[in-house]
Amino acid sequence: MRLFDSHSHIQGREFAAGLPDVLARATAAGVVGVAVCGYDPESNQAAIALAATSPQLFPTVGYHPHDANEVTPAALAELESLARRPEVVAVGEIGLDFYRDLSPREVQRRVLNEQLGIAVRVGKPVCVHSRAAEGEIYEHLTMYAGSSPLRGRGRPVGVMHCFGGTLEQARRYVELGFVVSIPCTITYQNNTEARRIAAGLPLSALVVETDSPYLPPRDLRGKRNEPANVRAAVEGLAAARGIAAEAAAEATTANACQLFGVSIPVKAGAL
Template sequence: MILFDTHCHLQDPAFDDVEAVISRSVEAGLVGMAVCGYDLPSSHRAVELASQYAAIHATAGIHPHDAEMVTDADLDAIRALALSGNLVGVGELGLDFYRDLSPRDRQIEVLDAQLAIANEAALPVCVHSRGAEDVIGGQLRRYAAASPLTAGGRHPGVMHCFGGTLEQAMAFIDL
């Protein structure tokens, strides 16, 4: 069995022993890890870690909790990272209507902008969905329908955080 961690935050300051964590993970059989950005600094740090360790792969994105503060410049920076060739995906992106730390309409705008970036860069997404499965389903269907990945027979992303029903999960799998 091949094991790959599709979502971790080794760039978090809580990891003061990143090299040891990576070493133990590889020794335990993990072939790789996607270090997911959740804001601009963490996205840049993910890219930095990926450049230092063969087992690390980077994504860049902005978490829905921070959507209210996102500027056009922030989205331009995510776009530049996505087009740089240094990423394996866009995210952590999504909707979080459980905590509602950013207005829902702004979360949807930032999600749509990042999905467009992912399609432009032909990258899969790492999705955070909490309490918003019905709404995010429409956004993800439009993304998947336009994704060059889907047209090529590849999966358009992973659901990292999901709190929905079995039926909703099956619908996401069918994307």
């Protein structure tokens, strides 16, 4: 089984000790690719540095909506410079978070639009964080999707990371050209909507993720999540659709490769 964790933060301090063991466990679990997602200046640089150690680690760069109030024009210029680097596969984690509101909403909107513009200019997809903002962010993403050069290349324009909306909302994003990411929380007993989404969207529109170190699967709640656990997301997706886990793994790995514009060797090495 070949697995691709489409969203992680393994460059963070939570993994400062023991990262080689984390990667070894991921390899043993069948993980052949991991997106290492930045969210502020420090984590962006760390994602790029970590990804340089393995051809199967793929960095993304962006500014999280929590930190939007700290994003300056100079910071946006630096972000665009990083996003143009060939090894960087996406702009993100970006978006709107109206649940915590750690930055003023108007600032979140402005910084999101600035980063969507960067993604259009560099021709890369976006990794979108949306919490309690699924209705509003759709309008921003509609304008972005219409401008993204990826549409003409048959590639997704982005991914709705750890999607927390409804199946009906998810379908609207897929129509825009996004894929939807299923996290390990699909295993939680009360998370019926995630299972509806996993069952109701085309398999071609789905990827899986851990969001490490956050959101571990049900049997590991309260513990640090890590890329090896993406298998739980795949198994949850497969169960929701009534298909074999191997088929779900093959499809979501292919979808992640198409999203990020990367390829994984058939005989992939260790992470």
